[in-house]
Amino acid sequence: MSFESNFGSGIPVPSAASTTVKDVTSATFRQDVVAESTRQPVLVDFWAPWCGPCKQLGPIIEKMVANAGGKVKLVKMNIDDHPEIAGQLGIQSIPAVIAFSKGQPVDGFVGALPESQIKGFIERLVGPVGDPTQEALDEAAAAVAEGDVETAAAIYSEILSIDETNAPALAGLAKLHLDAGALDQAKAVLSMAVGSAAQHPSVVAVRAAIDLAEQSASLGDFSDLERQVAADPDDHQARFDLALAFNAKNKRDEAADCLLEIIKRDRSWNEDGARKQLLQFFEAWGVTDKAAVQARRRLSGLLFR
Template identity: 60%
Template sequence: MSDWNNPYAGGYANGGTTQTNVTFGAGSGGAAGFSAPSEAELIKDTTTAAFAADVIRESRNQPVLVDFWAPWCGPCRQLAPALEKVVREARGRVKLVKLNIDEHPAIPGQLGIQSIPAVIAFKDGQPVDGFMGAVPESQIREFINRVAQGGGGRIEEALAAAAEARGAGDTQTAAQIYAAILQQDPENVDALSAMADMLFEAGQTDRAKQVLERIPADKADVPAVAAVRAKIALMEEVAKLGDPAELERRLAENPSDHQARFDLALICNARGQRDAATDHLLAIVKADRTWNDDGARKKLLELFEAWGVTDKATIAGRRKLSSLLFA
């Protein structure tokens, strides 16, 4: 994967704003059925003619806030900057549509809007909540959090779609979906760990580390995160091990050279030869459980963590280790 076939290059991993145009919803655009709001699409003006498309239909994808305002309204001008700021912070969880009631009086008349500023939230084509007046920013944020509840299901669907794309070898689509998830939920651990893992597999270890640094401290031990960290640690350890041919020569001359066998096991793992890595470490455990303070068994457990609990090599290796320890 080159710097751009890699969807994260110069983007989220470096602390910047991703340029990937993907988001959630029922639209047909974007990756795996997810379409993408740009910054401009988060906030727009509408008209009576466009109201059905901009608000009613769009609210089936995510909540849409309608700001009813007029140029002569001082509180409207006071509310607008705070409202737009919080909508941008929500990163696509909601959209904001602004309607000038002087130019387009039909819609507010139909909805019974009698005082402005008035903000009405639409969800699934229906008005569901609202407030009136120039309320403080904290109250706007509470309002948006309230009306945006329930969006987690779409994120779960997106994660599943990304995992399916990645499993099929379509890393470009998977990366686009993960980037879209992080636009809406910047601390989503599943998306962050998957991004870091993909970057690591693409050989971009420094960027993988930068993504891992964005994971909240209280979620640093989540299995998916720990697995990526373990992979990186193992790779860095393997880089110091030297020539595998020399290790094989040493082992051929002296099968009890546990250090050579241990180092060779790590190199096998780095090459993707998981069964061979397991067998080398098990051979040390069988020959001398006390070697290096039970280092072979401990390293094998680290490998299992890095491979994941459902990996075939992990399952087979655990069976072999159990048989050896409890025979």
């Protein structure tokens, strides 16, 4: 498997071409499998168009081979069109996968195995394999932490050029736009998260953060809100708006303090609006965020005392 990168950090991301699986015939088997296996292990997926389990196995084994980073090659043989090789190998049931190495069949399995077992099968041939896409996402997160926004954006964009519905990459790129104040661009990127990607925790968190940014966009300087709250501690709307303003400035502890104070003073205010807003903060901040953990503990103390 080859890798390509359009950015200077050299992060390995699987290229679109690398996931192409070759179809072999009885005539090409010796060259494409036997000879090729002298250079690297080759997996032969014996299948047929009418085979339901074959359709289940195909995407899984292709993913696992892609994750092997070029250590193993995958080819497919339609036994309806080319039954000779399957017969010579004694294959009586499909899907069947036979591994060739150094010109000889060395291992194999029958049936649509789960991803973990296929990973183990490949690792018996070539050693430990990782997930290059996840590694790239980790590199992007590290770049963000170091303030290298351009590298992070390039990594996310490269991942999306291969898999345009990759939820963590969409969320990561949208968050970069959001942090830069480009709200419309952030929303445009996030709109590409459809189907199951739309419910991915990373996408949900960024969507919540965008909603909060829109809520706080009209608040302006929060010094006036602080004066209003100081003058009237029971002005819950001012305190609520102050929480949004604090959150917009990434002052999470202060934002949580405002909402918790409203809950303490009047849980029923605005139909439990302070608690609902705090939960949206938690969603946007993430489960492991320090401010969220502390505020959630305090919220529990108020609700169940």
